[in-house]
Amino acid sequence: MELAVHPLVQFGPAYIIYFSRGKCLMAKNKQSSSELFSVRTVVAIGIGTALIFILKRWVSIPTGFPNTNIDTSYGFLGFMSVLFGPVAGFIMGFLGHALNDFTQYGTPWWTWVVTTGLVGGVIGLFWKRLDVSKGDFGKKKLIGYNVVSGLTNLVAWAAIAPTLDVLVYSEPANKVYIQGLISAVSNVISGAVIGSILLAAYAASRTRSGSLKKED
Known part of the structure; x- marks a missing residue:
């Protein structure tokens, strides 16, 4: 038995x-x-990659520091990673950033491309805990998302990306760590504001579990 x-x-x-x-x-x-490899997820990866490319290419706000912008795509990447998981999050971030660099600069800056993929992948690890598919995105999940997104972007851009720049491209440390810190702050804000708005709007469009009752 x-x-x-x-x-x-x-x-x-x-x-x-x-x-x-x-x-x-x-x-x-x-x-x-x-679910990680469903047709729906594959389609989402294609659409998400295209939208991340568009946001990076045409909806970024210059900061005044070379090659460093307030990037609206990280809020969208956080949103899509929560919806579709770590594999989709990594691929969308990686390909979207690579396409932007290739079309804008002629060659991808691989250390930052990989870091963007890691941001999407790490946030995506929490897709089940932060599940909004049933319309539930209350205070607890809102705080949870912002903690995950904030810490991920902070570590990724203030530490991982500039360190890789020094190791791979032999960039001057004082330059890349300033770039990284500026990017970390702007991407934390982008993830918090845009990501939270998109997740709340998506949850509001879904039928919350248990919210419908059979009429007598």
Whole structure:
């Protein structure tokens, strides 16, 4: 006779931890894995990549510091990463940034391209915890999203991107860390304001679970 197995903890989008016969086991979450690579997600990656490219190319606000803009695309990237998960978030961020650099400068600045992908991927890791598909985006999820988005952008742009610039391109540290700090502040703001507005609007457009009751 088989014992019923109840998930204890979901580890990211693809794995769950559970107890069975006194043992702690990890198993693949088949439903979540299929969601990561569904047709809907693939289509979203294409649309998201195009929109991130457009936002970076034509809807960025100059800061006055060379090659550093207030980038509206990071709010949209945070929104899409929460909706479609880490794989989609990474690919959209990576390809959108690469396309922008290629068309604007002739060649991608790979350290920042990779960092943008990482931002989307890390925020996307929390797509199940921040799930807004059922119309739930209350205060707790709003705060949770902003903490995740804020910390991710802060670490990515104030530390990871400039460090990679020094290591890969031998850029002067004082220059790239100032660039990184300015980008970190602007991207945290973009993620907080634009990302929160988009998530709240999306949640409001969905039917909240349990909100509909059968009429007598």
